[in-house]
Amino acid sequence: MAWRLHDGHRGRRTPLRMSVGPWDEVRAAPAHPQHHAPRHRWCVVTRRAVERSSGSAGRAGLGMLQPDSAVGDRLHRSLGGGPMTDVLLPRVLADLSAEHVGTRCLVTGARGFIGRRLVDALAVLGCSVVAADIARIPQGQTPGVTHKKVDVCKRRAVDELLAFHPVDTVFHCAGSMSVQGMSPPTIERALMQVNVVGTATMLAAARRAGAKRFVFVSTHQVALGGAGNALDESVPMARAPLDAYTRSKQYAERAVLEADGVGGMRTLALRPAGVWGAGGMMITAFLAQLIAGRFARWIGCRNDVFDTTHLDSLVRALLLGAARLCDAPQVAGGQTYFITDDERYGPMEWFAPLVTGLGYPLPRRRLRARWLWPVAWSMEVVHRLGGAPAALTRPVLTKLSGMIHHSVDKARVELGWAPVVSRDEGVQLLASDLHRIHAEIRAVQAAKQLPFRAPDFALFHDPVPKFVFVVWDRAAPDPARRRSRLVDQVGTALRTHLAVVTLSVDVDGPNSRVRSPSPFPLGARPVAGLVNLRTPTTDAPARVHRILSEHGFDAAGYRVESSIYRDYGDNAHAPPRDWADGVASPGVVAVTLFEKPSRMAYDDWLSAWHHGISPLSEAIQPRTRYVRNRVLEPVTVGAPPVAGIVEECFPSADHVRDPRKFYGADSIPSLVKNMARILWSVTRFLNIFRIQTTVMTETILVSTSHVDGRQTGEPRATGREHLARLPGQNG
Incomplete structure (x- = not known):
């Protein structure tokens, strides 16, 4: 799959593997539409439009582009990404060293939920870490960590960063996220700008700076809609994803895989499911819905499967991915890996301990997802035309009512990875922070x-x-x-x-x-x-x-x-x-x-x-x-x-x-x-x-x-x- 980036200002097309000049306007499209590429029109993004429409949504991390995004952002700052739990830290770093991962590392999206935990792990390993994010630089410094405020979509800023701070390994965690199936064009353009253009910019800059390894955080959604219920990495990407976020991740993942081996830099992509942990968007968004009284019915059937990924399991996969690109590039280079908890839980079973632990009643009735599909589609159309964001969307219904389980056998064999913590143990460790997170969300919502x-x-x-x-x-x-x-x-x-x-x-x-x-x-x-x-x-x-x-x-x-x-x-x-x-x-x-x-x-x-x-x-x-x-x-x-x-x-x-x-x-x-x-x-x-x-x-x-x-x-x-x-x- 060859990709081209079109520089609208200069009017020429350049393969992704080549250096691209400064972009005032960027167009991204698959070079061979006959391949399993998303059906998407040309995406035209101007830098000024992104800054005007998305604000901080282009921030590295988990900007949800939702009306309640301030809730998650405040919680990510105050709760998530703190010092790693001592119980899990030895498991995350087992059999790893700075020489395996890379003594000099760059983490984009370092102020996000995943990025902050990854920065902590690299610092404990003894790596010299450059933590880049568009968010403000935090007060206080961690030994071995240099924080930089950088927009990954701006080539000059990224080049200057890597010129002053050369690195061996790049962990690209930056991105914007939205759960809306249909969004206004400004939001879709913002997603494409951050997730596609930002990834292409980082790939080109890392290659020019002499980086040897590039590890990309994708999503399991790129393959949702593929054939069969038990998905592995051999299943092609979904032909017609429901939302712009998934399309943008498909484009970005293909760019990362196509860049493998170019200029001596090896790449791979990880596909986590819903990433959870204290302060994570999955937990905070669910608690926000719970507090708002919207958790009144179960959605889906009793035999549905709900895949999740604990934060520390993903961090270990990122570290192992970088290590394998170092000692076995012929095996891991250009590959994708599903990373999940590898447990079969339905949404009802998964969320029940959180609901009862906070004293809420469990819903007694259940709604079929197919009954709600027209409602979700109608809400998305209203949002597309400029209305309020949809409270119920088709991507969410797909996750909550599916019977798809992602196989992690490839990651176990080729990366030597295994889940760090089970769902039951993770929920027990989360219990100490659960009420604190609940109180914080209540305070944020009460302020409105x-x-x-x-x-x-x-x-x-x-x-x-x-x-x-x-x-x-x-x-x-x-x-x-x-x-x-x-x-x-x-x-x-x-x-x-x-x-x-x-x-x-x-x-x-x-x-x-x-x-x-x-x-x-x-x-x-x-x-x-x-x-x-x-x-x-x-x-x-x-x-x-x-x-x-x-x-x-x-x-x-x-x-x-x-x-x-x-x-x-x-x-x-x-x-x-x-x-x-x-x-x-x-x-x-x-x-x-x-x-x-x-x-x-x-x-x-x-x-x-x-x-x-x-x-x-x-x-x-x-x-x-x-x-x-x-x-x-x-x-x-x-x-x-x-x-x-x-x-x-x-x-x-x-x-x-x-x-x-x-x-x-x-x-x-x-x-x-x-x-x-x-x-x-x-x-x-x-x-x-x-x-x-x-x-x-x-x-x-x-x-x-x-x-x-x-x-x-x-x-x-x-x-x-x-x-x-x-x-x-x-x-």
Whole structure:
């Protein structure tokens, strides 16, 4: 397969093996279309268009060209690419030395997920490393590593780099990535510029500088769509790839293989699958979808195969590839190698430990990929025409619903490579960073949305403010142990470190295993508990958040105005409270979080809540206690925009489970009537699909206390105390 690069400015065609002059405009096309080449028109890329359209997408590393790319980029900077795990480092570097790999190495994309880990490994081996990337140079220096800010698409910059820093081995990890099947022309041109032109520039510059080895990071997607389910390197490239990213990698890989042996430089290409590890895009993108509530259904069949590649397995393959180009170039030169974990897992099996480890529910239903294919195609067309990026794409469906397993036998035999870590061991090593990554993504996403805060006219100052903390469990689901941790351990710590006036804890325990009576948001993370406390301590929110975090809980805190609409003994459904503090209350409590619709004025919304649904539900439902918490403002960073939190106690779990008891009906007609009345009242001021209700068990730890010589407790609702503070309201 011969390739030509056309210099549009000078109007001449030059084989790739020859030196090409400075490019203002570059066209890339296969010289022999009859070969297994992608069906792609001439790709015209101007350097100015790339800088204008892609911004930092041309950066070496993993710019996803997605609206949430800032999430992955921030995580790559803060989490990925750190010091290599001591447990895996001996396995990655086993039987390798600087003499085998090359004493002087250049790594492009050195600030990306793969590049940073590779730089660390080379530095430990004792190599002199030039770490090149278009991103800013990091602060601090690693011994033996020289960081340079270089755009791989600019020939002059690359030539100057190699002139001042001659190298023996080039590891080309730089590239741009997109999971969109159809993208606007500007994005497709940016992909071609970085992945194709950047690779051609590096090949020509490395050859002129006298480099002996060139190792390229390709992708397994270049062969997706080939014949058969068990793919090996003999299968030709896909004739019609679904996306521009795969096409660009096909062009780049062919250029690398055709350059083998020219000018004494030997080349090879590695084809990893989804590269994963702490801070990697595969993990961070999945967690972002999980947090956004989009992981509500499994896609595909139970016998689908999902190939992945652990980061350290890929790094070892890169090092072994360079070593084989040194001691056995006749074997490895001009070759491609699939690099995967070599384990057969379906997407459901692979991601299940991550989902359950963070306390999210596993989806119970499954969607066939063929049902979603037209939807994905339609979303891609909209994106192609300038709309928002598609949330579901055909390339993603192909990966999640395929039955293709890539053979790594060739890499085992010719490179002497084997996976460094299994999926199970890798997930266990990832567990320590998983919650940290999850919290970082939540913080990044929360920064994009405005937290809810009551308007100024509805705020007030309470000398003993009340705080409500919504709690999520970071540990594996264990309701019995969760109650002990939250009620006993956290409750004791709060009473020890704060001047608590009132304190109660609601927890999703073994005695409250009842399905939510309201539509639970698909894919939402289940609430594990609720902590209510009144305290005059000035830094109470920070202390409570720290205590919850130390005991394995994530939390969102709010300052609220609270009132008890009905208490135990106020109606015929329950006698007055006669149990001691610290004893679980009888029955169950339904905790509901809801937002204020943007369409409604605040006073109208509050009136519909306090004077609409509250008296109506009190007349219909068998509640023993009803506490309303009006959110004034969030007190923790990244708190969801919750406007109200209510706690509704019922005599037993059966009163929530049985629709007739829940709606206070003695017949089918009355059940339908009461359901319709409550539904109508609720939909007037809430979006029922944004309501999140969890059935829990209530434990009042501190019911009354004394502050400044006066007895205090929860205020009782009079029916109009909230509206008295609003404009135009009296009494």
